[in-house]
Amino acid sequence: MVQIAVLGHGTVGSGVVEVLRKNHGSITKKAHDEIHIKYILDLREFPDLPYADKFVKDFSAIENDPEVDIVVECMGGLHPAYDFVKACMLKGKHVVTSNKELVATKGAELLKIAREKNLSFLFEASVGGGIPIxxxxxxxxxxxxxxxxxxxxxxxxxxxxxxxxxxxxxxxxxxxxxxxxxxxxxxxxxxxxxxxxxxxxxxxxxxxxxxxxxxxxxxxxxxxxxxxxxxxxxxxxxxxxxxxxxxxxxxxxxxxxxxxxxxxxxxxxxxxxxxxxxxxxxxxxxxxxxxxxxxGAGKLPTASAVVGDVIDCVKRLEYKKYLYWEDGEKGYVKDYRETSSRFYLRLKASDAQKVLDAAKVAFGEIQEAHRANAPSDEVAFATAEEIQESKLEQVLSQWEQDGTQVLGCIRLFDY
Structure with a gap:
């Protein structure tokens, strides 16, 4: 039997408990072991639930219990989720989380601890809810x-x-x-x-x-x-x-x-x-x-992805398949102003034709856009070629100084 603790009994946490209880038999077969919820951490009272006896308010009960193999973090936010997750991993407990803010902010650090401690840190539900990605x-x-x-x-x-x-x-x-x-x-x-x-x-x-x-x-x-x-x-x-x-x-x-x-x-x-x-x-x-x-969200779709990670974790308690990435570095992500895109622009100007002519000079070929009952001082178009972001900012800044108002600016992508 594998003992787990669930941190948080909100939308996702309650969904995880529901799925584990409802599908207990099939999950046991898939995990090749029985998964037992020993603790659920939440500050609120749930006296009417059939598993009310599992609730605790003191995190240390989970942190210091050597019988807890896997901790499922469904609290959301960075604190205290990060502190709790790190503490559990340092005590040798595997972690499954749905917390996108935690993974996006602290992922490299937590994955490093997981590798050093020979643990699983899994987060399928952090992107796309129930969509496998x-x-x-x-x-x-x-x-x-x-x-x-x-x-x-x-x-x-x-x-x-x-x-x-x-x-x-x-x-x-x-x-x-x-x-x-x-x-x-x-x-x-x-x-x-x-x-x-x-x-x-x-x-x-x-x-x-x-x-x-x-x-x-x-x-x-x-x-x-x-x-x-x-x-x-x-x-x-x-x-x-x-x-x-x-x-x-x-x-x-x-x-x-x-x-x-x-x-x-x-x-x-x-x-x-x-x-x-x-x-x-x-x-x-x-x-x-x-x-x-x-x-991409919702109680049961997200819980489905979380429980899938729990099953995977149970099956790999003795041998791991690591997720891992290195810490980032300054300059690794290029300043967006140095990148290029096609753009749609919506402008307000006293002389619309003058703006269109200026756009052709600045950006090359353009495709005019239209809508019903557009005012005479409004013009919209899309660039045919990609324009560097910094150049676009310079052109629009100059136009605004000359009295042209930028009402809308949206990129065009080929997806």
Whole structure:
């Protein structure tokens, strides 16, 4: 019998307990051993639950119990989760976590401890909820040189953008609906400002390219400035707007990592990923494009991935298959201003034709975008060629000094 402890009995933690209890028989067969929940750590009382006797409020009871082999961290946030996880690993306990902030911020350090202590530190559920992505990247696609990953990594923002695209809802109305349906938190800033997607693309980039990418190294933009006008102009360009996290290995060995709204062509593989679903595109030299699709969050989908890691951990208690990456370094992630993209621009100017002429001089060939009932002083277009970010900033700064107002700026990607 393998004894485990669950840290946190919120959405994910309660889901983990539910799955382990409901599927106890089949899980035992798959793990080749019985998994027994000895402790559940939570400060709240749950007297009406059939497993109420398992709850403890003192973390030291778990930390100092030599019978606990595996600790499942479902608390979320950095503290005290990091302190608890590190303490457990230093006591020789394996750890499974769903905590993306923990892995994105402290992954290199915790993986180093795991290797030194001959332990498992597994985190399949930290990216994509119930979508298998971590294990396929280090096992199924191991023969490939993966050179690019792009994904819709946040279901809340994808739901909001879907409502804006399909039902012409304003951003605020779509956000209100997401909150009422339980897709968005009361404070949705981590979702709509891109922080959640940033943590997830950091984890994927670190795993695939072997060095830790920290959130502060990643240029991150959210969707709070996206308007229905932008949605309509994107449609005229035969595209839809998605919030993407992307990492690409450059020819000089550095990484380009970014989270931002992007217009993707309607024929692209990520364009049809809608509502709360996630889609993650992986590009490898041998396999080409592979897309992983499914619910990226939620109680049972995420719990499914966590319990899958627990089963894998139980099967490997005596011999390990390590996940590992080195610590990061300054300059490893290229300054986004040194990278290039195609851009969609929406501008307000007294002389629209003059702006279009100036755009052709600055950027070369452009494709005009259109929407119904656009005011005469509004102009929108997409660049045909990629423009370096720093050059774009210089041009737009000069235009604004000359009286042209920048209303929207969105990158275009081929996914």
């Amino acid at each position: 971590i294990r396929p990247l280090y096992q199924c696609l191991a023969a490939n040189e993966v050179y690019e990953i792009a994904g819709i990594l946040n279901g809340t923002t994808n739901f909001i953008l879907t409502k804006m695209i399909r039902e012409q809802m304003s951003f605020q109305d779509a956000l209100d609906m997401a909150q009422k349906l339980g897709y968005a938190e009361r404070d949705p800033s981590a979702d709509v400002q891109g922080d959640d997607s940033c943590r997830k693309i950091c984890i994927l980039a670190s795993l695939v390219f072997g060095k830790h990418v920290y959130p502060e190294q990643v240029h991150t933009e959210g969707i709070t400035n996206i308007t229905l006008e932008d949605v309509e102009y994107a449609e005229s360009l035969d595209g839809v707007i998605k919030l993407l996290g992307r990492v690409k290995k450059l020819e000089d060995g550095h990484l380009s990592v970014m989270v931002c709204p992007a217009i993707v062509g309607r024929s692209g593989q990520l364009a049809s990923v809608e509502d709360v679903f996630n889609g993650i595109l992986v590009r490898g030299d041998a396999v080409g494009d592979v897309v992983f699709y499914g619910r």
